[in-house]
Amino acid sequence: MKRGARLDVDLNCSGGVVVPTSYYLLLSAVLFGLGVVAFVFKRNIITVFMSIELMLNAVNLAFVAFSRALGQLQGQVFVFFVIVVAAAEAAVGLAIIIVISRNRGTLNVERVDSLKH
Amino acid sequence: MNEFAAQHPILVVALPKIVVVLFVLLTALAYLTWFERKVVAHIQARWGPYRVGPHGLLQPLADGLKFLFKEDITPAGADKFVYFLAPFLSLSLAITSIAVIPFGPKEFTVFGQSTPLAIANLNIGLLILFAITSMGVYGVALAGWSSNSKYSLLGGLRSSAQMVSYELALTMSVVGVVLMAGTFNLGEIVQAQQGFHWGIVPRWNLIGSPMPQVLGFFLFFTAAVAETNRAPFDLAEAEQELVGGFHTEYASFKFAMFFMAEYSSMITVSCLATILFFGGWLSPFPQTAAWTWTHYIPAATFALAGIALIVHGVRYLTILGRVVLPGLGLVLCALGALFTRPGVPEFVQGPFWFLLKIAVFIFVYVWLRGTLPRFRYDRLMNFGWKVLLPLSILNVVITSLAIVLTQR
Amino acid sequence: MTPQIAVFLILAAVAVAGAVSLILQRHPIHSALSLIVVMVALAGLYLLQGAEFIAAVQIIVYSGAIMVLFVFVIMLLNAGAEELTNLSRMARFVGVPLGVVFLLEIAYWIARATSHMAQTSPQAVSTRDLSTLLFRDYVFPFELTSFLILIALLGALVLARREDSD
Numbered sequence: 001m002k003r004g005a006r007l008d009v010d011l012n013c014s015g016g017v018v019v020p021t022s023y024y025l026l027l028s029a030v031l032f033g034l035g036v037v038a039f040v041f042k043r044n045i046i047t048v049f050m051s052i053e054l055m056l057n058a059v060n061l062a063f064v065a066f067s068r069a070l071g072q073l074q075g076q077v078f079v080f081f082v083i084v085v086a087a088a089e090a091a092v093g094l095a096i097i098i099v100i101s102r103n104r105g106t107l108n109v110e111r112v113d114s115l116k117h
Numbered sequence: 118m119n120e121f122a123a124q125h126p127i128l129v130v131a132l133p134k135i136v137v138v139l140f141v142l143l144t145a146l147a148y149l150t151w152f153e154r155k156v157v158a159h160i161q162a163r164w165g166p167y168r169v170g171p172h173g174l175l176q177p178l179a180d181g182l183k184f185l186f187k188e189d190i191t192p193a194g195a196d197k198f199v200y201f202l203a204p205f206l207s208l209s210l211a212i213t214s215i216a217v218i219p220f221g222p223k224e225f226t227v228f229g230q231s232t233p234l235a236i237a238n239l240n241i242g243l244l245i246l247f248a249i250t251s252m253g254v255y256g257v258a259l260a261g262w263s264s265n266s267k268y269s270l271l272g273g274l275r276s277s278a279q280m281v282s283y284e285l286a287l288t289m290s291v292v293g294v295v296l297m298a299g300t301f302n303l304g305e306i307v308q309a310q311q312g313f314h315w316g317i318v319p320r321w322n323l324i325g326s327p328m329p330q331v332l333g334f335f336l337f338f339t340a341a342v343a344e345t346n347r348a349p350f351d352l353a354e355a356e357q358e359l360v361g362g363f364h365t366e367y368a369s370f371k372f373a374m375f376f377m378a379e380y381s382s383m384i385t386v387s388c389l390a391t392i393l394f395f396g397g398w399l400s401p402f403p404q405t406a407a408w409t410w411t412h413y414i415p416a417a418t419f420a421l422a423g424i425a426l427i428v429h430g431v432r433y434l435t436i437l438g439r440v441v442l443p444g445l446g447l448v449l450c451a452l453g454a455l456f457t458r459p460g461v462p463e464f465v466q467g468p469f470w471f472l473l474k475i476a477v478f479i480f481v482y483v484w485l486r487g488t489l490p491r492f493r494y495d496r497l498m499n500f501g502w503k504v505l506l507p508l509s510i511l512n513v514v515i516t517s518l519a520i521v522l523t524q525r
Numbered sequence: 526m527t528p529q530i531a532v533f534l535i536l537a538a539v540a541v542a543g544a545v546s547l548i549l550q551r552h553p554i555h556s557a558l559s560l561i562v563v564m565v566a567l568a569g570l571y572l573l574q575g576a577e578f579i580a581a582v583q584i585i586v587y588s589g590a591i592m593v594l595f596v597f598v599i600m601l602l603n604a605g606a607e608e609l610t611n612l613s614r615m616a617r618f619v620g621v622p623l624g625v626v627f628l629l630e631i632a633y634w635i636a637r638a639t640s641h642m643a644q645t646s647p648q649a650v651s652t653r654d655l656s657t658l659l660f661r662d663y664v665f666p667f668e669l670t671s672f673l674i675l676i677a678l679l680g681a682l683v684l685a686r687r688e689d690s691d
Contacts, residue, residue, distance in 0.1 A: 019533045019573070022636040027537045027570075029631055031563070033624070034544040044607055046553045046599055050560050053591070054544060057567055060583075068574045069642040073650065073658050076579050080659065083586050084670045088677035090591045094598045095684035101602050199554065240649060244581035251589025255561070258593065262554070262600045274600065281593060288585075301652065 024065035031058035045097055045109050049090070056086050134236050135216075142215055142381070147177035149380045153483045160487035171430070171438030187369035192265050195366070199263035204367065204374035207256030211381035214249045217242040218388045219304040221398045221467030233304065234467070242303040243295065246389065247288050250344065254280045256378065257346075261363035272362025275494055276346060282501040283343040283350075289509035290336035293516035294322050294393045297330070307397035317403065321396035328519035332512045334394040338481075340505055341386040343497070345379060348486035352494050387478035388471075395474050398467035415469040416456035423449030532573060540566040552606040553599050557592060564588040578652045 035058060038051035060079045067075025101107050121129070151166065151173060158165030166173030191200060219235035239245055254277045261273010295301060298309040312320045322330045343350040364375050391397055402411040423446040430442025456465050492500065543563035547556045564587050571580035659667060 018527075019529050020636075020639070021642045022632075022639045023533060023537075024570070024574070025635045025639065026632050027540065029635070030541060030628065031544050033628070034541070034548065038544075038548045041548065042556075042607075044553050044604060046595065046602075046604060047547070047556045047607075050547065050553075050556055050595060053587075054547065054560060054563060057564060057587070061567055061570060064571055064574055064576050064579060068576070069639070073655055076576055076650065076655055077659055077663055079576075079579050080582065080655075081666060081670060083582060084674065087586060087591050088670075088674050090594055091677045091681040092684070094594055095681040098598060098602065098685050107602060107604050196552075196554070199558070202558075239577075241577050241581050241652065244578070244585070248581050248584035248589065251585050251593075254589070254593050255596070258596055258600070259554075259558075262596075270600065274597070277593065277597070281590070 021065050021069040025062055028058045028062040028065070031055075031061070043108050043110055045100070045107050045112075046094075048109060049093055049097065053086060053090065056082060131236065138215060138236060139212070142212065142384070143377075145384065146377050146380050147181065149384070149479065150180065150376075151177050152479070153486070156480065156483045157487040160484070171433055171435065171442050174441070181373075184369045184373040189370065190368045192366045194265040196263045196265070199259050201371075203256050203260035203263060204371040204378070206259070207253065207378035208374040208381070210249050210253050210256065211378040211385070214246055214385045215381070215388070217245055217303060218385070218392070219307065219397070220471055221464075222304075222308075235304065238304055239302070241301045243291065243301045243306070246385070247284075250287070250382075251284055253378075253382070254284075256375075257363050260367070260375070264363070264366035266366050269363055269365045272365065275352070276363055279350065279352075279494075279497060279501070280344055280346070282498060283340045283505070286336060286501060286505035286509050287340040287344055289506065290333045290340060290512060291393060292509075292513045293328065293330050293333040296513070296516050296520055297322065297325060297328070303392050303397075307392055307399065310396045310399060313403050319396055319399065319401050321399070322394045327523040328516045330394055330512075330516070332508065333516070334390070336505055336509050336512065337393070338386075338390060340501075340509075341390070342482065342485060343501065345382040345386060347379070347383065347482060349489040349491050350497055351486075352491055352497060383479060383482055384475070387475045387482070390478050391471060391474040397474075398471040400466055400470050412462040412466060413457060415465050416453045416462065418453070418469075419449050419456060420453030423447065423451075423453060529573065533570070536566045536569045536573070539563075540570070553604045554596065557595050557599060560595075561588050561592050564592065575649045577649050578655055 032055050035051045035055035038054065039048055042048055042051065060082055063075040063079045063082070067073060067079075097107075100112060104112055106112070154176070155165040155173065166176040169176045169179050191197065216236040217239055219233065219238065221234035224233045257280065258273050258277035261269045261271075261276065264270070264273075294306065298306040300306065300309075310319075310321050310325065314320055314324070314326075318324060320326065323334055324331075342348075364372055367375065400411060402408050426446030426449060427443045428446075430444075430446060431439060433439045433442055456462060540563050543559045543566065546559035547563070550556045550559060564583060568580040568583040568588070571577075571583060
């Protein structure tokens with residue numbers, strides 16, 4: 001597992017070993033990167049939209065990890081807001097996708113290019 | 118043994134609890150089908166299952182064998198992975214939701230480890246129940262889509278749209294109870310309903326203070342009946358409507374899994390209704406010294422039921438009935454005698470009242486199915502969005518007003 | 526290998542597997558199911574860190590409502606499987622190894638930057654504290670988001686309506 005295990009020695013650990021913050025941040029970075037890859041390489045517009053949700057989830061994980069590490073709750077409040085905004089964005093975005101597919105007849109992003117030519 | 122128990126708490130405590138609850142739940146599911154068929158039949162002035170065993174008591178066994186031996190067909194062009202996933206998802210989610218339900222007050226000790234009468238006593242138990250319910254929409258939607266048939270797709274979409282709409286009213290109608298109890302923990306919600314008004318009337322949330330949750334209870338039960346796709350909200354899966362809806366193309370065991378999931382959700386909703394509005398495992402009688410004779414009501418009930426079964430069974434038609442029914446009656450009498458032993462009545466009180474209340478709610482569920490006609494789909498959605506949701510928001514507003522005014 | 530690290534590794538592996546499956550699947554419904562798996566794994570990770578309310582909200586709202594919307598739209602629009610593209614050779618032989626090297630470097634710098642952070646065991650954050658913060662200090666953004674949802678609701682309704690409907 002490429003989790004950077006060799007580097008995450010708990011220098012300040014007092015008592016039981018817990019999962020270090022850097023593990024969560026690395027997982028968040030990996031998920032975000034995979035979201036970007038999906039965004040760039042997939043051609044179905046709904047899958048592209050889902051990769052945006054994946055990126056938002058990765059960011060939520062980073063927020064919660066920092067919220068625990070710094071002992072504040074503002075991180076979790078922000079996660080709450082991110083989830084709400086993602087819901088609103090998904091609703092409007094999917095409505096737009098429905099309209100595009102109705103007008104163009106296709107869900108392929110590479111075919112919605114009439115501004116190019 | 119106690120040291121082994123201290124080192125392996127999961128093995129000694131959690132695993133036996135899970136096994137017992139699962140076993141009891143699956144048996145209850147099987148006999149719930151028998152119960153429903155009998156009650157609906159009697160409502161319709163006929164007998165119901167009668168021949169397979171005395172009073173049709175072996176009917177669930179026969180049905181189970183039938184489901185196991187039927188040919189398992191997969192429609193052509195179906196998405197195989199999703200087609201197999203949908204009933205498993207439905208059933209596993211429905212059975213998992215029993216894990217957070219507390220059956221009784223006391224903690225009992227096994228091998229030195231003290232444990233409450235619930236598999237998992239979570240601080241956010243109620244939220245987890247709603248989370249599991251909201252994931253249950255996938256079983257229906259994916260089943261309808263993956264069957265590659267227009268009736269299934271339409272039925273699946275309608276069913277899942279209905280479930281999503283009534284989920285809102287369901288969660289909002291419960292907010293009043295949460296406000297009054299101040300916690301999401303199901304065990305603590307029940308404990309907040311202890312005590313009696315004027316010494317006689319129990320302080321269940323239905324008649325609680327500061328605000329009786331009558332509106333909340335009716336909203337909750339209506340939304341729950343719609344959420345579990347039961348009559349009169351079962352348009353999307355009834356045979357007379359869409360050829361069976363989302364489970365049209367499902368054969369033997371997968372079909373049985375959908376139905377087990379539906380009955381399991383029925384049981385979960387009944388448990389929730391008793392915990393949230395009817396005091397859960399609290400007895401309806403005051404717990405003062407003058408009322409300790411009520412502690413022997415479980416014993417009396419079991420003994421009377423046992424004697425009635427024996428008296429009825431010895432004159433039954435078939436030989437099997439004349440053996441099995443009095444045997445069952447003897448078991449019930451023995452249990453009744455066991456409940457009079459010292460120390461046992463206090464332990465049995467909680468689960469007895471809880472199971473009794475659940476049985477009442479399940480009977481109401483089956484009664485609704487037998488008597489009410491079906492909703493038309495557009496009226497169903499109208500009702501959910503334009504009647505139930507505003508009423509549940511009104512319930513939240515009134516309850517919070519009442520709490521604020523009485524706390525000044 | 527304490528139980529906490531073991532649970533973290535299992536959930537992290539499930540999340541990464543779900544994300545990779547999102548990329549590799551051809552049919553959008555399978556990608557949607559993979560994303561649901563990722564979200565449930567993330568909810569488990571939130572529970573591991575003691576954020577129990579956020580975990581429940583993640584499952585109820587994100588994977589129980591938003592993803593249901595995605596699945597509905599995929600079913601309604603009858604999205605089919607994509608055709609396979611072959612990854613260009615540059616991507617396969619240069620891109621992926623470069624990505625892994627970049628990832629290892631990021632891991633090193635993250636570990637160095639956060640090694641001083643407090644390593645206390647997570648206690649469950651009570652919903653009461655979170656809601657006090659939300660409704661007292663952040664009540665204005667809360668009201669704004671409710672307004673935002675109303676706008677999104679109206680927008681989605683207007684956009685998706687057919688032109689020739691009543």
